[in-house]
Amino acid sequence: MDNTIGLPQRANPVLVKQATIFAGLPEKLIEDFQQEFQLHEWQKDDYINSNILTKRFFVVMSGQLEIKQSNADTGKEATLDMLYAGDCLDLMVLLDDQPHDIIISPLNTVKLLSVKLETMRQWLWTYPAFNKQFMPYLAKKMREKEQQVSNLALHDVTTRLGRIILEHINKIKFYTGREEEAHHHHLINGLTDETLARMTGSVRQVVNKQLQLWKQADIIDKKRNQLIIKDLEALEREAKYTQDLSNTPLAKS
Structure with a gap:
């Protein structure tokens, strides 16, 4: 339509x-x-x-x-x-x-x-x-x-993927969970592995493998097209990310 x-x-x-x-x-x-x-x-x-x-x-x-x-x-x-x-x-x-x-x-x-x-x-x-x-x-x-x-020219897929997820969090400013854990649990909806691969300049299989590694390390939780960031600081280290998200306001789910 x-x-x-x-x-x-x-x-x-x-x-x-x-x-x-x-x-x-x-x-x-x-x-x-x-x-x-x-x-x-x-x-x-x-x-x-x-x-x-x-x-x-x-x-x-x-x-x-x-x-x-x-x-x-x-x-x-x-x-x-x-x-x-x-x-x-x-x-x-x-x-x-x-x-x-x-x-x-x-x-x-x-x-x-x-x-x-x-x-x-x-x-x-x-x-x-x-x-x-x-x-x-x-x-x-x-x-x-x-x-x-x-990012495409200077960084590997792990760094690029981490930065894309963090930039997404920074833009939508949508956090889920209890307020005292506002900076530990971040909800991302709607970004499929295929979408993340296009954004990263990679392929779905490589992106999925990296997401699974982060899941095993308890950095994220992955359910269908939903990512829950469980350890923001760990993801920032993976992404070599310097922008501070700690002052981003909590949005109720």
């Missing part, structure tokens, strides 16, 4: 302010902006035609999107990006106005705001306050791409 055509629902200012790139803008500007937005809801396994990205600019409000490319000859797929609440789709088309041949894959129910692409460009050109708020997000995504390339 292709759910990319604009739905009749319109966004209200409260909803628009929930999007990171709009949150700090003056109320009057947000009220003006919200009149241009439409609401969308994509379900897991929906077919989303990437041609819509040449017409509309999307901001993820909730859920997760995997952005992929595939080799038609081999069938091999690679994950280009994983989008979470607050992320934008698609920066490349916004900047160069060229089609972007990607596969848009919702991993669960995804809710989005969209606006005409040309309107989004006009906002960036016309409103310095919006441009100033948008640029740090653009820089953040560029740094993420730099880190992704660096």
Whole structure:
């Protein structure tokens, strides 16, 4: 099912302010902006035609999107990006106005705001306050791409896989269990071995073997498409990870 055509629902200012790139803008500007937005809801396994990205600019409000490319000859797929609440789709088309041949894959129910692409460009050109708020997000995504390339070139699969899991935790900030154990048990849903392999630049068998080793070491617990991180510090050591997650807030399950 292709759910990319604009739905009749319109966004209200409260909803628009929930999007990171709009949150700090003056109320009057947000009220003006919200009149241009439409609401969308994509379900897991929906077919989303990437041609819509040449017409509309999307901001993820909730859920997760995997952005992929595939080799038609081999069938091999690679994950280009994983989008979470607050992320934008698609920066490349916004900047160069060229089609972007990607596969848009919702991993669960995804809710989005969209606006005409040309309107989004006009906002960036016309409103310095919006441009100033948008640029740090653009820089953040560029740094993420730099880190992704660096990880692929400089680190082994164990390190890359550990970093991907930790980055996922850092972005979704979803912990499960008792509050006093908030920094020991972290729940990850929906990332299959195949998805993790695409994100890692490896294959499912190698990823599964590493996950099983971590399970045997009591670092994680693995049940179907669910990972429970039991020893965050051990996983950070495996990933050679330096970013501190200790201040990330607990979310009740």
